[in-house]
Amino acid sequence: MAVCRRRRQLCRSHPPRTCRRPDGGRILALECDKDLDAIEAALDETGLALTSLVAEPMIALTDAANRQSWLKGLAESVAVSRRLGAPVLIAQAGDDLPGVSREEQRRALTETLKAGADILKGSGVRLGVEPLNIRIDHIGYFLDSTREGLDIVSDVSRPEIGIVYDIYHSAVMDERTEEVLDGRLDRVFHVHVADHPGRSEPGSGGIDLAHRLNWIFANGYDGAIGLEYRPSRLGAEAVRVAIASLGG
Numbered sequence: 001m002a003v004c005r006r007r008r009q010l011c012r013s014h015p016p017r018t019c020r021r022p023d024g025g026r027i028l029a030l031e032c033d034k035d036l037d038a039i040e041a042a043l044d045e046t047g048l049a050l051t052s053l054v055a056e057p058m059i060a061l062t063d064a065a066n067r068q069s070w071l072k073g074l075a076e077s078v079a080v081s082r083r084l085g086a087p088v089l090i091a092q093a094g095d096d097l098p099g100v101s102r103e104e105q106r107r108a109l110t111e112t113l114k115a116g117a118d119i120l121k122g123s124g125v126r127l128g129v130e131p132l133n134i135r136i137d138h139i140g141y142f143l144d145s146t147r148e149g150l151d152i153v154s155d156v157s158r159p160e161i162g163i164v165y166d167i168y169h170s171a172v173m174d175e176r177t178e179e180v181l182d183g184r185l186d187r188v189f190h191v192h193v194a195d196h197p198g199r200s201e202p203g204s205g206g207i208d209l210a211h212r213l214n215w216i217f218a219n220g221y222d223g224a225i226g227l228e229y230r231p232s233r234l235g236a237e238a239v240r241v242a243i244a245s246l247g248g
Contacts, residue, residue, distance in 0.1 A: 040084060051224035052088040052164075052190050053081055055127060060094025061112045062105035062142045074116050074127075081125045088190045088223075089127045090164050091116075093143035105142055110155050117158035128164035128189035129153070133172035137199065146170055146180040153187050162187040166228070167212050168194035177212040185219050193246070194229035201229045201238040203245030210247050 043050060055077040059066045077089055093109055096102070113129065120127055131149040132138040143149055149163045165188045170177065181188065193213070195205030202209045213225065231238035 036080065036083065043084065050084050050086040052090055052128075052226065053077065053084070053086045055089040055091045058092060060097065060142075061091065061109045061129075062094045062097055062100070064108040064111070066094075067108070067112045067115065070112060071115055071119060075119050078119060078123050078125050082123060087125060088164075089120075089125055090190065091127055091129050092132070093129055093141070095140050096142040102142075106152065109142070110152055113152070113156045113161050114158065117156065117160040120160035121158075126160050126162060126189050128162050130164040130166060130192075131169060131173075132166070133169040135172055137169070137172075144169075144173055146173075146175055150180075150184045150187055162189040164188075164190045164192060165216075166192035166194075167207065167209060168192065168196055168199055168229075171196055171207045178215050181216070181219075185216065185221055188216075188221060188223070190223055190226060191216065191221065192226045192228040193242075194227075198232065199230050200232040201227070201245075202242040204232050204241070210245065213246060 039050075042048075055070075055074055057070060057073045059070055061067075061070060074089070081087070081089055091113075097105055109129075113127075116127060129143065129149055129152065131143045131146050132141050134141050134144040138144075143152075146163070146165060153161055153163055165177075165181065167177065169192075170180065191213075193202055193209055194200065195202050195209065196207050197205055227239070227242055229238075229242070233241065
């Protein structure tokens with residue numbers, strides 16, 4: 001999982017717990033250090049909604065040899081998402097593998113996502129693959145283009161599979177939101193924002209985040225916006241600056 005609240009309380013080591021698979025079977029959901037009971041209780045206490053989680057394990061989907069391990073983890077991630085009410089799982093494509101053609105890697109990624117769609121079907125959980133910038137933060141990553149990400153989603157051709165659109169990564173790659181998403185915004189399942197330079201809170205840099213978000217909403221996006229940044233100010237102040245800069 002990607003997000004947990006009150007880290008010292010919720011992310012310490014605990015004995016494994018179980019939860020239900022979508023097919024009714026039981027799984028060990030906590031072979032890691034995340035306390036689902038505590039996270040669930042915190043969500044209930046605060047009334048907050050969990051909008052997304054990262055699908056585990058985070059391994060390269062560009063490598064066909066990883067397919068079965070990832071699909072097993074995806075089934076477990078879906079069960080956790082259903083329990084916590086998170087409608088979107090986030091996946092990363094993985095690294096650009098040396099000595100393997102892009103065509104072969106793209107085929108491996110596409111086939112893995114197709115198989116993943118079968119696991120997601122009927123669960124109420126969708127999966128978004130996230131293009132990332134390769135100029136600053138993710139040198140060597142396979143999927144650095146929003147257009148290619150959407151092309152892959154088209155090749156998969158399943159309603160369970162879309163993309164996560166990160167405005168920061170897109171801007172670093174010199175993409176224009178209205179150009180890369182035009183006509184395909186329905187395949188965007190989740191949106192991330194941060195500013196540039198520094199990947200800090202909105203309002204700390206020069207990306208026209210409010211303009212890009214306005215375009216996204218004006219063209220039909222009705223999902224969540226994730227503030228995924230490295231704060232340059234104390235936490236609460238960074239949030240205030242971010243919200244103000246986005247017109248909130």
